[in-house]
Amino acid sequence: MYKTIITPRIGDTDALRHINNTTLPIWFETARNPIFRIFNPTLELTYKKWNLELLRCDFNYLKPIYFGYDVEIRTYVSKIGKTSITLIHEAWQNGQLRANGSCTMLYFDFIRQNSVVIPDEIRENLSKHFITKEDLEKNNKKEMNENRKNNEAMDYIESDI
Amino acid sequence: MYKTIITPRIGDTDALRHINNTTLPIWFETARNPIFRIFNPTLELTYKKWNLELLRCDFNYLKPIYFGYDVEIRTYVSKIGKTSITLIHEAWQNGQLRANGSCTMLYFDFIRQNSVVIPDEIRENLSKHFITKEDLEKNNKKEMNENRKNNEAMDYIESDI
Amino acid sequence: MYKTIITPRIGDTDALRHINNTTLPIWFETARNPIFRIFNPTLELTYKKWNLELLRCDFNYLKPIYFGYDVEIRTYVSKIGKTSITLIHEAWQNGQLRANGSCTMLYFDFIRQNSVVIPDEIRENLSKHFITKEDLEKNNKKEMNENRKNNEAMDYIESDI
Amino acid sequence: MYKTIITPRIGDTDALRHINNTTLPIWFETARNPIFRIFNPTLELTYKKWNLELLRCDFNYLKPIYFGYDVEIRTYVSKIGKTSITLIHEAWQNGQLRANGSCTMLYFDFIRQNSVVIPDEIRENLSKHFITKEDLEKNNKKEMNENRKNNEAMDYIESDI
Numbered sequence A, B, C, D: 001m002y003k004t005i006i007t008p009r010i011g012d013t014d015a016l017r018h019i020n021n022t023t024l025p026i027w028f029e030t031a032r033n034p035i036f037r038i039f040n041p042t043l044e045l046t047y048k049k050w051n052l053e054l055l056r057c058d059f060n061y062l063k064p065i066y067f068g069y070d071v072e073i074r075t076y077v078s079k080i081g082k083t084s085i086t087l088i089h090e091a092w093q094n095g096q097l098r099a100n101g102s103c104t105m106l107y108f109d110f111i112r113q114n115s116v117v118i119p120d121e122i123r124e125n126l127s128k129h130f131i132t133k134e135d136l137e138k139n140n141k142k143e144m145n146e147n148r149k150n151n152e153a154m155d156y157i158e159s160d161i
Helices: A023-031 A033-039 A120-127 A133-148 B023-031 B033-039 B120-127 B133-148 C023-031 C033-039 C120-127 C133-148 D023-031 D033-039 D120-127 D133-148
Strands: A002-006 A052-061 A071-080 A084-093 A096-109 B002-006 B052-061 B071-080 B084-093 B096-109 C002-006 C052-061 C071-080 C084-093 C096-109 D002-006 D052-061 D071-080 D084-093 D096-109
Touching: A002 A023, A002 A033, A023 A033, A023 A052, A023 A071, A023 A084, A023 A096, A033 A071, A033 A120, A071 A096, A071 A120, A071 A133, A084 A133, A096 A133, B002 B023, B002 B033, B023 B033, B023 B052, B023 B071, B023 B084, B023 B096, B033 B071, B033 B120, B071 B096, B071 B120, B071 B133, B084 B133, B096 B133, C002 C023, C002 C033, C023 C033, C023 C052, C023 C071, C023 C084, C023 C096, C033 C071, C033 C120, C071 C096, C071 C120, C071 C133, C084 C133, C096 C133, D002 D023, D002 D033, D023 D033, D023 D052, D023 D071, D023 D084, D023 D096, D033 D071, D033 D120, D071 D096, D071 D120, D071 D133, D084 D133, D096 D133
Parallel strands: none
Antiparallel strands: A002 A071, A052 A096, A052 B052, A071 A084, A084 A096, B002 B071, B052 B096, B071 B084, B084 B096, C002 C071, C052 C096, C052 D052, C071 C084, C084 C096, D002 D071, D052 D096, D071 D084, D084 D096
């Protein structure tokens, strides 16, 4: 699992006083950088070197995220296919899972415009970050329960009408 | 169906020379404005007046979208539940469906923090924009076939390595 | 003068319930599209074809801009130098000038990495959109005075604490 | 001086393969968080508690910034007025100053809608981050010279046509 710490900025919020839904895809893209580096160590963004194409992604908004506290994005590999991988991203703030989502990317040759079989070396690296959905949910439930005692008082803005 | 015309800007592209994946959620949010107006005619973004909460959304990236041509976002209602609705958004450019996605929003009282049954008047308004997934796919296939003859030459950047 | 109509989206606002400062550069970039087209009619964003480099820009935030009303971006040419041009952008909403700014771009060869003298044909096209700062300020003052009677009641959110 | 480390994401680039100009205002806003905290320790973004209004800002694009390397944003206080302050932001990448800019913010009562004299305690805190433009330029020139030997080879993308 990769952890990426994000400090929200004012412009990430919207007039409803929490982080806008369109901020999450931006944070999750930032959190894919270490995954991109497994596929392309120099991160060179050219057709010759880049090798991943986003096919689909989804987002679940579970609880509001606020300005003023850091957000931890956790990134897991949930599926390693022949030519594609699926990631799970989670956004945690003040000890609570606030949002999550997944995305599927194709290992892709941008010059020839076709998909490529993921090499074993990359596959091995990815597998270090693998988790099943079931294990992840079990772990999260446990962590959320442990955190519950501490963080009741932290979401100050909820009372602000 | 609502049509929203978007003129891409340079900053919507990324170094792979097409529109970045995080631009799509932004365009689709813009395209929800007429739906928001059905629920809240003044669009007043306060806890007293605003009444929709995004629960989830997803995005499918079918073909690259380019800078230099307008994009048409088409918005349909695909489900009207008791307290929630689901929308389908599509991004068309040069006569081709390039990306689509859906989102589910809860009809919500931000002061009392609970969901509310969608009133009949709103329900009627929404139903004018309703389509089934099957009808939409059939219509799109037909339209894409008709457009195919005209737009082969339009995507100039694909040859730019 | 070029007019570009922008429909604000929720994510353009921030928790202070007006448009966030970082939205303005995005809108002004969108509004430069017709200027870009004078320099590069196909808008092809490659090193071979693109020919403008942004050197500097500034922004003045005069009054809050709100979600719920369209914004008109007006773009003028305020200086045509030997190898560079300066633009003025204005954001009008409900008949009031809410923000403005300027930017200077270099006519640039991205392959050779040097500036180029702006050709006469482009210069002529640009000059159709030229205005002096003094004329612009005079025109705006007059227009704002005429609009004043009509738009007192329009900014509903200012009373929303 | 405050240092804020930013990891660029793909969507921060544009089709010219460097960071888009509209990304800089976003990074600089993120870098103002510690300054905001001096004025408002809880960072509560409500009309009752927030107390800064952005009046103007400007940006100078000195050299391209690339994806793949962290960016260091340095934030200084360059002027402490009676009711307003001016900041200088700089973006450094691979030992080089790539962009800078300044912004002026008003100390502001959002309920009464008027400016307020900055209290002495805040003034003292701000003064710890004060620098004159002259000193800053001198320091930067020195640092850039020292760095020059090391970073010739680092900007790999410049040769990518």
